[in-house]
Amino acid sequence: MAEPETEHPTGQASEPGPRRGRPGHDQETVLRRAVDLFNRQGYDATSMGDLARELGFTKSAIYHHVPSKAHLLAEALDEALDELTAVVEEAVTHADGLSAEERLRHTVRRSVEVLVAHQPAVTLLLRVRGNSDVELAAQRRRRELDARLADLVRAAVAEGSLRDDVDPDVVSRLLFGMVNSLVEWYRPGGSVDAAVLSDAVATIAFDGLTRPAPHQS
Amino acid sequence: MAEPETEHPTGQASEPGPRRGRPGHDQETVLRRAVDLFNRQGYDATSMGDLARELGFTKSAIYHHVPSKAHLLAEALDEALDELTAVVEEAVTHADGLSAEERLRHTVRRSVEVLVAHQPAVTLLLRVRGNSDVELAAQRRRRELDARLADLVRAAVAEGSLRDDVDPDVVSRLLFGMVNSLVEWYRPGGSVDAAVLSDAVATIAFDGLTRPAPHQS
DNA sequence: CCTACCGATCGGTAGG
DNA sequence: CCTACCGATCGGTAGG
Known part of the structure; x- marks a missing residue:
């Protein structure tokens, strides 16, 4: 009664409110450390006690x-x-005069950039199991995204840019399976540069691993 | 003292023993159902009570x-x-007269087969977080495997079969990242045939997504 | 005397 | 931001 507590009925309380408490111990810090712990140990294996100790x-x-x-x-x-x-x-939306292949290439490159810039959050997303309402809602949004990515791939196949000897849905899953696998090993500030990585993924995905023939010769 | 109990100091007890108890309720059944539950809910989020209800x-x-x-x-x-x-x-061991590229292609195909045939077990492996001695031991064995796969890729690059404009370690991670992503969606008995899938993965990985040029023309 | 279980509860720890 | 707790549930085991 005496203390002006902010209400927090599990899942609401989205207002940031004015900065308070010791600097560096605000909501953003708690969130960042929490996500790191969730990724290291798994969400379920991480207790709020673990997080407290970490903080x-x-x-x-x-x-x-x-x-x-x-x-x-x-x-x-x-x-x-x-x-x-x-x-x-x-x-x-930026469809302009771009071909479906160009839009797909752009999507792959931008996806890699997002995975690199938001690695912890994306890692968590890719590991969601549907064990709660929060996880189920995230899975629904993710499935929607996957469906739109599959549409892009289908368009590129229909336009004749991509090979049609493999089912487009399988192509889509393998392509973004490769992209998503980045979160398992890529660490910002490591030995691999983000721009170089983006190039590498696009090159390997579209042109393959096999050494390109050196001008017929 | 009086009772001849089989010892089982957490982690041992590997002897199957003679069949006993009601059919369908043996160790194999328990293991299979447990792995399915672990994959659906996550290992930590699955209680032995959940497993009991399931069984x-x-x-x-x-x-x-x-x-x-x-x-x-x-x-x-x-x-x-x-x-x-x-x-x-x-x-x-089956190195024989095979090139490094041929050995790598074979490894990719066989890996897909193993992922398909042992999907639940492999899925569990790929999600291990190192939260216990069991998980740490598995991670060590997996890292060893990854290192040997990277050696194979490096050999194929050195021999001139694979492109050398991308770091071999990055190639290795992306290649097996794509292969491993199968566990996220492939289900035995689904619409995608295992042999077809094995072909699709090898084709896309080595030759790329881009439609092959129709004989220069 | 065996197996395959059961109802009840252990000491600890979870999120809140 | 802490001490002191709650209702519940965890993995595992007791006697019968």
Whole structure:
């Protein structure tokens, strides 16, 4: 009664509110550390106690910053889904005079960029199992994205740019399976440059691993 | 002292023993159902109570068949690792007169076959987070396999079969990232035939998505 | 005396 | 931001 607590009915409480508490211990910090822990140990294997230890304060103190464990997960999944949705929207709205293949190539490159820039959030998204309402909602959004990516691939096959001897849906799954596998090993600031990686993925996906023949010769 | 109990210090107890109990309720059944549940919900999110409900008997009854939850995980991870190790061994021992590229192509095809034939076990392996001794041991074995696959790719690049304009380690990660992504969607008995899939993966990986030019014309 | 279980509960720890 | 707790459930085991 005495304390002006912000209400937090599990899943709501989206207003950031004014900065408060010690600097570096705000919602963003809690979220970032939480996502890192979720990725290292798995969401279910990570307790709020683990997160508290990581942050250097008590479990209860976390609930001053965030309403629930599920809220942290939801924020991260939304981040990843919003970014990936933007990529797909680009491919559709910036259609201009571009061929389907060009739009697909652009989508692959931009997807790699998003995976690199938002690696922790995207990693979490790709591991979601549907164990809660938050996870089920994220899975639905992700399936929608996958369907639109498959449409892009089908368009590129129909236009004659991509090989038609493999089922377009299989092509789509393998292509974005390769792209998504980046989250398993790519670490920002590592030995592989992001732009170089984006090139490598596009090259391998579209042109294959086999050494190109050196001008007939 | 009086009772001749089989010992099972968490992680051992590998002897199958003679068939006993009601048919369909043996160790193999428990393991299969457990792995399915682990994949659907995640290992940590699955309780032995969940597994008991799934099997139609009580939680305690499970411990008549298996020593621990961790043992079920270990059995499945060993299945996947043994199969994948055999694939890599083949590529090395059956070297004969084969080029590195031929050995790599064979490895990719055989890997797809193993992923298809042992999808549940391999899925579990690919999701291991290192949260226990069992998981850490599996991760070590997997890293060893990845290193040997990277050696194969490097050999194919060195021999001149594969493109050298992309870092071989990146090539290796992307190639097997694509292969491994199969576990996310492939289901035995579905619309995609296993042999067709094996061809599709090899074709896309080595020759790329781009439609092959129709004889210069 | 065996197997295949059961109802109940152990000591700890989860999210809140 | 803490101490002190809650209702529930965890993996595993007791006696019968």
